[in-house]
Amino acid sequence: MSEFTDRLLILIIAVVGLGSMIVAWLGGYIVAEMSGMTETVGLAVLVLLFIGALIGVWHEFNDINTRG
Numbered sequence: 744m745s746e747f748t749d750r751l752l753i754l755i756i757a758v759v760g761l762g763s764m765i766v767a768w769l770g771g772y773i774v775a776e777m778s779g780m781t782e783t784v785g786l787a788v789l790v791l792l793f794i795g796a797l798i799g800v801w802h803e804f805n806d807i808n809t810r811g
Contacts, residue, residue: 757800765793
């Protein structure tokens with residue numbers, strides 16, 4: 744396997760882990776406690792947090808690659 748596929752596999756693991764924790768677990772609390780537009784905004788914030796975390800993981804891969 745190449746370095747790129749190794750990065751993609753680690754990113755898939757991060758997607759599953761972070762997706763379970765951020766979107767599913769915390770999203771369950773938002774759906775249970777809020778309603779209407781507040782629920783939509785809360786879920787949108789969680790999804791943006793999730794995407795930001797994934798971009799951070801990918802950026803760290805590139806940063807490690809340029810340092811080493």
